[in-house]
C-alpha cells in the first residue's frame with residue numbers, strides 16, 4: 111500500500127528549528143513533566159554547581175597563586191571539607207532523583223484511568239488524569255525504516271524517509287531528514303499505547319518523538335511499551351535514537367495527530383482498502 115505524502119502543516123511545535131536552544135514544545139502530560147523537570151530543577155542545579163566550581167577556582171587562582179602564597183600548605187586532610195564534598199553531592203543527587211524517578215515511572219506505566227500522573231505540577235507532586243488507552247499502535251524498527259501496525263484494527267504499513275527530490279517537490283516540503291512517506295496517524299486527546307519492538311532478525315533501534323516526551327528502545331524479540339496523549343493536532347517528528355547501522359540517520363519518525371472524527375474516517379477508509387479515500391480524509395484535514 112502507498113499512502114500519498116501530504117503537505118506538512120505550518121506547525122513548528124513538532125520539529126526542531128534553527129537556532130533552537132531549549133527543548134521542543136510539549137503536547138503531552140509526560141513532556142510537560144520532563145520540561146518542568148529540566149527547566150525548573152536540572153537547569154538551576156547544574157547552573158549553581160558550575161558557578162560554585164567557578165568561584166572556588168577563582169579563589170584558588172587569586173588567593174593561593176605562587177606570588178601571594180609563596181610557601182604552599184602541606185595540609186593533606188580536612189575531615190569537615192571531605193564530609194561536606196561527599197554529603198552535598200548526595201543531597202543534590204537525591205533532590206534530582208526523586209522527581210526524575212517520578213517522570214520515569216509515569217513514562218513506563220500505561221494509564222488505567224485511575225493512576226494519577228505528575229503532569230506539569232511536578233513541584234507540588236500534583237496530578238493529572240489520563241484515561242486508559244483506546245488505541246494501540248505497534249512500531250517495529252527495520253533496517254532502516256519503521257513499520258506501524260494498528261493492532262486492534264488489523265492495519266499496518268511501512269514508513270520510509272522521503273527521497274530528497276520527492277520531499278522538495280511537496281507543496282510544503284517536510285523538514286530535511288525528517289520527512290516520511292507514510293506518517294503514523296493518531297487521534298487527538300486519546301491515550302495511545304505504543305508497543306515498540308524490532309525486526310527479529312534485525313538490530314536495536316529506538317522510537318523517539320521529542321514533543322511527546324517518549325523514547326523507547328526497539329529490541330528484537332522484546333515488546334516494550336510506553337504511551338502518549340497528544341492534546342494538539344499537528345505533525346510531530348522524531349528520529350531513531352539508537353545507533354543501528356549505516357542508515358540510522360535516515361529512518362525518521364513522522365506522527366500526525368488529527369481530530370478523532372478524521373481518524374475514524376481515515377481508519378474506516380483504510381480498512382476498506384480505499385487508500386485514495388484514506389488520503390482524502392487527511393488532505394481535507396489540512
Ligand SMILES: [Cu+2]
Pocket residue numbers: 314315316350351352353354355357358359361
Ligand atoms: Cu537507528
